[in-house]
Amino acid sequence: MSDNQTNLIINYLPQTLTDGEFHSMFASIGNIKSCKIVRDKASNYSYGFGFVDYQTPEEAQHAIQSLNGLQLQNKYIKVALARPGGDSIKGANLYVRNIPRDFSAGDLESVFKCYGEIVQCRVLTDQDTGNSKGVGFILFSQKNAADTALAEKNGVPLREGDLPLMIKYAEDNAQKVRPPVQPMYPAGPRGYPGGPMRNMQNRSRYNPMTGGGYGNQANGMDAHEGYVLFAYNIGPETNEKNLWALFSRYGVVQKVNVIYDHQKGLTKNYGFVTMANYNAAQMAVNCLNGYKYYKGKPLSVSFKN
Numbered sequence: 367m368s369d370n371q372t373n374l375i376i377n378y379l380p381q382t383l384t385d386g387e388f389h390s391m392f393a394s395i396g397n398i399k400s401c402k403i404v405r406d407k408a409s410n411y412s413y414g415f416g417f418v419d420y421q422t423p424e425e426a427q428h429a430i431q432s433l434n435g436l437q438l439q440n441k442y443i444k445v446a447l448a449r450p451g452g453d454s455i456k457g458a459n460l461y462v463r464n465i466p467r468d469f470s471a472g473d474l475e476s477v478f479k480c481y482g483e484i485v486q487c488r489v490l491t492d493q494d495t496g497n498s499k500g501v502g503f504i505l506f507s508q509k510n511a512a513d514t515a516l517a518e519k520n521g522v523p524l525r526e527g528d529l530p531l532m533i534k535y536a537e538d539n540a541q542k543v544r545p546p547v548q549p550m551y552p553a554g555p556r557g558y559p560g561g562p563m564r565n566m567q568n569r570s571r572y573n574p575m576t577g578g579g580y581g582n583q584a585n586g587m588d589a590h591e592g593y594v595l596f597a598y599n600i601g602p603e604t605n606e607k608n609l610w611a612l613f614s615r616y617g618v619v620q621k622v623n624v625i626y627d628h629q630k631g632l633t634k635n636y637g638f639v640t641m642a643n644y645n646a647a648q649m650a651v652n653c654l655n656g657y658k659y660y661k662g663k664p665l666s667v668s669f670k671n
Contacts, residue, residue: 371423372399374430375448377415377486378441379403387618390643392418395432396425413459413505414486417448436642437620449507458485458512459505459536464529465489467498477524478504482511503536592620592640593647594670600624601660602632613639616653617646638670 379388389401403416420426426447434445465474475487489502506512512535520533600609606622613619624637641647647669655667 370447370449372421372426373417373419373448374426374445375415375417375485376433377444377446379412379414379416379443380438380441381412381414382614383412383438383618387646388416390646391433391618392429394643395420395429397421413503414488415505438618438642457509457535458507459503460512460516461501461503461534461536463501463532464523465498465500465502465531466524466528467500469498469524471502474502474504478515478519481506481515481518483507505536592642593644595639595641595647595650596636596666596668596670597639597654598636598666599660599663600633600635600637600665601663602630602635604633604637604660606637609637609639612654612659613641613650616641616650618642 374392376388376392383403385403388403389398392398392401397420399419399421401416401418404413405411406413418429420429430445430447433443436443436445462474469489471487471489474489475484478484478487483506484504485507486505487502490499491497492499504512504515506515516533516535519531521530523530595613597609597613604624606624609624610619610622613622618641619639620642621640622637623639625634626632627634639650641650651667651669654665656664657667659665
């Protein structure tokens with residue numbers, strides 16, 4: 367039985383989440399002793415999980431209740447108490463090749479979960495097409511689970527007719543890991559980063575939200591304790607991906623809702639962006655209100671009332 371009551375492990379973090387955004391999100395809950403996203407030392411590439419240690423068990427429980435299942439970009443994070451020694455998971459991360467191209471991360475996890483608890487399972491995709499590259503990573507909570515999975519699955523096809531899996535410990539392939547390429551955006555107002563060019567592709571996928579969900583909250587607060595911003599003059603062709611890329615330069619974006627005219631197949635020229643942190647939301651307002659975005663027209667950005 368674990369005596370840990372304050373150290374949390376956070377899984378399914380977006381690859382583009384910065385250390386500062388990660389810290390700000392959990393610091394809004396309580397006093398933090400330590401906080402980090404686990405990254406490859408050579409490339410600084412995020413493994414998609416991290417740890418937060420609070421001063422008190424009450425703060426840790428509050429973080430679990432408030433943030434577990436929260437949508438960040440295109441993922442839903444998992445927040446739970448970390449197992450003893452979880453901060454030094456070594457030799458438990460497997461690099462897998464020849465994954466069938468129609469396999470999702472969920473499909474891959476369902477095959478390997480019989481060997482032990484999986485902290486993170488990823489299938490790498492092409493940033494332009496979104497198609498699987500046939501390679502991925504499986505991070506187990508215990509090294510012995512990874513050892514058994516490697517011994518039993520290496521060289522074995524997942525289905526008849528598939529190529530045999532090629533599995534190695536991820537540390538052996540560190541030189542193949544590269545940090546994500548960050549798009550370069552023109553400078554925005556006041557010297558802060560501005561938005562992407564119109565129709566610029568973004569590798570993340572987003573589903574449009576329903577029209578409801580915000581309610582009549584005051585001061586831009588929604589039911590999920592985020593800060594809702596109203597963005598007008600976004601242009602008829604702007605989508606969730608474009609708007610997320612624009613606002614995420616200033617902090618963690620929880621949700622994006624672009625309002626569409628479905629008969630015309632275009633937006634109604636406005637949308638809503640929910641940000642996790644008040645300071646980030648205020649920074650976005652300060653920097654993007656008046657920013658010339660679509661065909662030189664200035665954006666109107668304000669807190670939703």
